[in-house]
Amino acid sequence: MKLSATLLLNLSVFYYTVIASSPHKPHYHTTCLTTPLHSPSNPTCPLESDGSFWSPTPWCPTPSDGFESGPPDCIFTTPHIRNQGLSVITFPPLAAALISPALDDSLVPPSFRRFNSSSEKWKIAALPNRGLGLVATGSFKQHESIMVGFPVLIVRLEFINGDRYSTKNKRKMLDVAVGNLPPETRKQVESLARSNPSNKKDWIVDVLRTNGFGIEIAGEGHLALFLEGSRVNHNCRPNAFWRWVPSKMAMEVVALRGIGKGEEVAHSYAPLGYTYEQRKAVLEPWGFQCQCALCSASLREREIADGRRDRILEIYETLSKAAELGSVERVDQLVQETMLLIEKEELQPQLVEYYAHFARAYIEINELKKAREYIQRADKMWLLYGGEEHENVAGMAELWKLLEEAEMDADDD
Secondary structure, rough: OOOOOOOOOHHHHHHHOOHHHHHOOOOOOOOOOOOOOOOOOOOOOOOOOOHEEEOOOOOOOOOOOOOOOOOOOOEEEEHHHHHHEEEEEEOHHHHHHHHHEEEEOOHHHHHHHHOOOOOEEEEEEEEOOOOOEEEEOOEEEOOOEEEEOOOOEEEEEHHHHHOOOOOHHHHHHHHHHOOOOOOOHHHHHHHOOOOOOOOOOOOHHHHHHHHHHEEOOOOOEEEEEEOHHHOOOEEOOOEEEEEEEEOOOOEEEOOOEEEOOEEEEEEEOOOOOOOHOOOOOOOHHHHHOOOOOOOOOOOOHHHHHHHHHHHHHHHHHOOOOOOOOHHHHHHHHHHHHHHHHHHOOHHHHHHHHHHHHHHHHHHOOHHHHHHOOOHHHHHHHHHHHHOOOOOOOOHHHHHHHHHHHHHHHHHHH
């Protein structure tokens, strides 16, 4: 499962924690529930926007005994959106949050309405020992958008992992959700890879866990299934990354570096910065052993790479206590060493976090000009890798505020 993870020390730009509404406490609008957490279950859940949007009428089975409080998980389907349909299993307020503007094509730019056209510079093709994959049929520049995809199935993560519903009821609800999709879409969902193909009863959960991308809607974790996006294979040194665009409800695959015609487009299923053994552990649930250049290198080469990655984390911890380092020169040395190691290990997306960390270190030792420089760099990197709706908008605003307060204090002195 391509899980979502917050961008921290071992940042992976491929696993964004994303929020489809305000980063503050969400405010839900719905006629089905009077409040998000304390309402009786309803057999159907008409939504504030337009009850005719979902067809058939949303179905809200009663949770198992002992789980009467709180909203039910309901099945919402719109069979024609983006020429592929969409089914959602989630709380009614969260389904309502998806409707506008993300699912209103009149509000969505043409490039975010439909990704399958003859002008696309990619194709899905069979690859030796890798199954199906995404292959470039033209060249892409660094940071160029490769493809835009939309989910056909979104399921609340705790619906899958929790016990509000029995296993039998979960299967039935998932069967209904997939069954409501158009025949061609259902066929494509059924063709996706599975980690445990012998378990035919839970095949939909298997498909979700094997191919699903982790997203958040108003702070609630969900798995989203993208048909074409699921065909993007893994590489520990990828040439692409993906980002979630909440306001368009779109997944965008973007070139991490220049990509040539005929080259496979791949992203990392494991967080960037992990060592060899850490990557192996993360990839184990997919049931394959990575044979990328980094993993198939000699033992000595892997040890060198692992040493660099460990050193990057060590410096991060050291810079957390910048005031104890004794001099500006020592902080400068550690900053430059980190940037050199990141370049050697091709971990440039991690700079969104490290630039901000450098800035905090410089603020701590009152080197405010350098702090401002690195906050500006961090802002630019977040826009490059996360887009305007990146997950750390609030965090960057807080960092700017911290700098401004430090500058005011310096002026007072």
